[in-house]
Amino acid sequence: xxxxxxxxxxxxxxxxxxxxxxxxxxxxxxxxxxxxxxxxxxxxxxxxxxxxxxxxxxxxxxxxxxxxxxxxxxxxxxxxxxxxxxxxxxxxx
Numbered sequence: 001x002x003x004x005x006x007x008x009x010x011x012x013x014x015x016x017x018x019x020x021x022x023x024x025x026x027x028x029x030x031x032x033x034x035x036x037x038x039x040x041x042x043x044x045x046x047x048x049x050x051x052x053x054x055x056x057x058x059x060x061x062x063x064x065x066x067x068x069x070x071x072x073x074x075x076x077x078x079x080x081x082x083x084x085x086x087x088x089x090x091x092x093x
Contacts, residue, residue, distance in 0.1 A: 016062075017057070017058045021046055050073055050074050067083060
């Protein structure tokens with residue numbers, strides 16, 4: 001599987017480590033009301049979708065960047081890849 005790195009072009013998936021659902025970028029506020037329940041959900045509850053899903057990948061054997069990869073989990077087709085820092089910055093706006 002080839003991942004289209006936004007800075008380096010197509011890279012073999014073996015250069016990356018899969019780290020899970022990209023919703024992990026949305027860490028709960030530890031001082032907000034209900035923080036304990038929110039962190040429990042954040043740490044332990046994961047979706048396992050069949051179809052299009054956004055995932056975190058770490059370019060461990062390359063530039064050590066974090067990517068948000070949009071991938072179809074049924075066909076393994078990669079639809080897009082973005083730097084996680086850009087995704088996080090866009091969510092903050």
